[in-house]
Amino acid sequence: MIQSQISKAAEATPEPVARRIRGLSDRSIAWIFVAPTIFLLLAVNIYPLLRTIWLSFTNYRVNRPNNDVDWVGLRNYERILSDPDIWNTMQATAHFLFWTILIQVLIGFTLAYLINKKFKGNNLWTTIIVLPMMLSPAVVGNFWTFLYQPQIGLFNYAVGFLTGTDPASFSMIGDVNLAPWAIVIADTWMWTPFVMLICLAGLRSIPESLYEAAECDRASHWRQFWTITVPMVLPFLMLAVLFRGIENFKMFDLVVQLTGGGPGSVTELTSINLKREAFEKWRTGYSSAYAVILFVTVFGLASIYVKALNKVKQR
Amino acid sequence: MEPSGRTKWVASILVVGYALITIIPLLWIIATGFKSPSDAIAYPPKVVFDPTLEGYVNLFTERTRATEETLAQVSEGATWYEAIVHDQGMVIAGPSRYGERFMNSVIIGFGSTALCMILGTAAAYAFSRFRVPLKDDLLFFILSTRMMPPIAVAIPIFLMFRSLGLNDTHLGMILLYTAVNLSLSVWLLKGFIDEIPIEYEEAALIDGYTRFQAFYKVVLPQAATGIASTAIFCLIFAWNEYAFAVLLTSGTAQTAPPFIPTIIGVSGKDWPAVAAGATVFLVPVMVFTILLRKHLLRGITFGAVRK
Numbered sequence: 001m002i003q004s005q006i007s008k009a010a011e012a013t014p015e016p017v018a019r020r021i022r023g024l025s026d027r028s029i030a031w032i033f034v035a036p037t038i039f040l041l042l043a044v045n046i047y048p049l050l051r052t053i054w055l056s057f058t059n060y061r062v063n064r065p066n067n068d069v070d071w072v073g074l075r076n077y078e079r080i081l082s083d084p085d086i087w088n089t090m091q092a093t094a095h096f097l098f099w100t101i102l103i104q105v106l107i108g109f110t111l112a113y114l115i116n117k118k119f120k121g122n123n124l125w126t127t128i129i130v131l132p133m134m135l136s137p138a139v140v141g142n143f144w145t146f147l148y149q150p151q152i153g154l155f156n157y158a159v160g161f162l163t164g165t166d167p168a169s170f171s172m173i174g175d176v177n178l179a180p181w182a183i184v185i186a187d188t189w190m191w192t193p194f195v196m197l198i199c200l201a202g203l204r205s206i207p208e209s210l211y212e213a214a215e216c217d218r219a220s221h222w223r224q225f226w227t228i229t230v231p232m233v234l235p236f237l238m239l240a241v242l243f244r245g246i247e248n249f250k251m252f253d254l255v256v257q258l259t260g261g262g263p264g265s266v267t268e269l270t271s272i273n274l275k276r277e278a279f280e281k282w283r284t285g286y287s288s289a290y291a292v293i294l295f296v297t298v299f300g301l302a303s304i305y306v307k308a309l310n311k312v313k314q315r
Numbered sequence: 316m317e318p319s320g321r322t323k324w325v326a327s328i329l330v331v332g333y334a335l336i337t338i339i340p341l342l343w344i345i346a347t348g349f350k351s352p353s354d355a356i357a358y359p360p361k362v363v364f365d366p367t368l369e370g371y372v373n374l375f376t377e378r379t380r381a382t383e384e385t386l387a388q389v390s391e392g393a394t395w396y397e398a399i400v401h402d403q404g405m406v407i408a409g410p411s412r413y414g415e416r417f418m419n420s421v422i423i424g425f426g427s428t429a430l431c432m433i434l435g436t437a438a439a440y441a442f443s444r445f446r447v448p449l450k451d452d453l454l455f456f457i458l459s460t461r462m463m464p465p466i467a468v469a470i471p472i473f474l475m476f477r478s479l480g481l482n483d484t485h486l487g488m489i490l491l492y493t494a495v496n497l498s499l500s501v502w503l504l505k506g507f508i509d510e511i512p513i514e515y516e517e518a519a520l521i522d523g524y525t526r527f528q529a530f531y532k533v534v535l536p537q538a539a540t541g542i543a544s545t546a547i548f549c550l551i552f553a554w555n556e557y558a559f560a561v562l563l564t565s566g567t568a569q570t571a572p573p574f575i576p577t578i579i580g581v582s583g584k585d586w587p588a589v590a591a592g593a594t595v596f597l598v599p600v601m602v603f604t605i606l607l608r609k610h611l612l613r614g615i616t617f618g619a620v621r622k
Contacts, residue, residue, distance in 0.1 A: 026445055029526050033441035037434045037497055044494035045460040048471035117318045119327035127608050128334045134604040138557035139593050142576040143344050152356045154343055197612050201620045250464040253557035257576055274466045291467030298462050
């Protein structure tokens with residue numbers, strides 16, 4: 001906190017004097033500096049949120065502005081929670097979340113562990129691995145449809161080359177069983193470096209002296225790994241999982257370009273489903289209720305998770 | 316405890332192997348941009364091919380089919396790009412919309428970044444140096460705005476923009492992206508400004524500077540690296556954003572990400588043109604990523620992890 005000589009002196013100075021000396025008082029400067037940000041966030045974030053909550057209790061439809069808007073109470077919520085399609089969507093999202101996070105944690109941690117062996121040129125290779133993460137998911141997702149083309153696609157060719165199956169015999173995007181994995185693979189390609197970078201920071205934060213002490217106690221490498229490395233990296237890893245979880249729960253751009261939710265609706269994640277309800281079927285009230293449910297879910301899960309994370313950190 | 320030579324060797328083989336696999340799709344995008352349409356869809360996929368600029372020419376032009384006679388007439392004194400189009404049996408009808416869309420991305424990206432940095436630096440400075448009432452709540456509120464799925468917020472924003480006449484305008488998109496990026500920039504910049512010793516400003520204040528002068532003559536230069544890297548993060552986000560762009564823009568203010576997937580050729584998808592469009596769009600970000608590599612971790616974790 002700012003308990004410096006200056007601010008003590010500033011507080012002791014009578015207000016009019018301070019103004020004459022300093023121009024504006026610190027408090028007014030603070031408000032001038034913060035107000036525009038808060039105002040913009042209120043207009044573009046809080047107002048829409050409140051409006052969404054209000055709309056969720058009505059039967060408003062954007063494409064029929066002249067219809068009477070009726071207050072329908074909790075009916076939208078009841079319909080959503082009893083709709084089997086929404087539960088299918090939730091299942092697709094859960095599948096996507098579970099596998100992307102699991103695979104990315106495994107590969108990301110392994111890569112970070114290997115890079116931390118500090119071989120020659122590790123910085124260069126780290127930078128190369130990180131590249132996909134920063135690119136536009138929509139543009140990249142669109143190009144992955146090309147890699148996934150049966151026969152001519154590079155992905156199918158590589159799989160055919162390695163396993164001996166005919167590259168024209170399967171379609172990652174067109175097949176009901178493969179499409180959920182197509183989005184997992186593309187997401188893993190893109191976001192594994194994110195987990196890797198965070199794990200790397202965790203590994204680099206472990207003091208060397210811990211390992212030296214373990215060496216003196218003649219602890220095996222295996223034991224050092226499980227009693228020093230893993231517990232020390234765990235808070236970092238959990239943070240990475242939190243970020244990936246929130247991001248992939250919101251996932252829209254990559255998957256909508258890659259599969260558009262298809263075939264059928266096997267890859268229709270919640271965001272894609274919501275877009276369909278709100279901007280194709282124009283059921284504004286209904287989709288507002290949907291949005292509120294999603295927001296409450298993310299917020300609830302994230303706060304529980306953050307509590308767990310803080311417990312791990314304290315240990 | 317330095318890892319042994321053999322450990323290092325094994326680690327380097329595995330990491331380099333992963334890096335090479337991960338870079339292939341990116342190299343493939345760049346290579347496809349220089350292929351002819353038939354080379355792009357050849358089986359087996361062609362690694363060695365005759366490079367051509369056809370994809371780039373198709374990306375930037377609209378073309379129509381022409382008869383033999385017209386082709387013979389126009390072929391004299393044709394420029395190199397006209398010649399490429401004539402070889403396909405077509406003539407150039409005009410520029411494509413890719414240039415406009417790309418410029419929209421530039422205007423909206425830089426506009427929102429500039430605005431975001433002005434507002435964000437001021438707010439971050441205030442949060443870092445003054446006792447703002449409800450400071451922790453405000454900071455958490457700013458962060459929580461990032462948890463909403465964009466589609467969920469898009470409904471009321473769509474309604475609001477429609478009534479204000481901001482749908483499909485540059486100004487609307489700049490304001491929207493500024494608001495979305497503010498959470499990131501305030502959190503990151505607060506971290507950077509916290510690291511600047513407060514004694515510098517106190518010395519300046521004792522020397523008779525006002526708060527404002529101390530802010531822009533002492534704090535801003537010290538925070539320059541932090542501000543620059545935060546700006547690049549905001550720019551990359553605005554540049555890559557797709558969900559709001561596809562819902563709120565369709566014509567005048569449409570950015571490149573919703574446009575690139577809609578590029579189609581005469582018969583089916585013109586993959587070299589798509590790849591060329593993607594290359595032009597992605598390469599600047601790759602360059603920025605390499606420049607940013609030291610601050611990357613901080614940026615992607617909202618300043619939660621610092622090296």
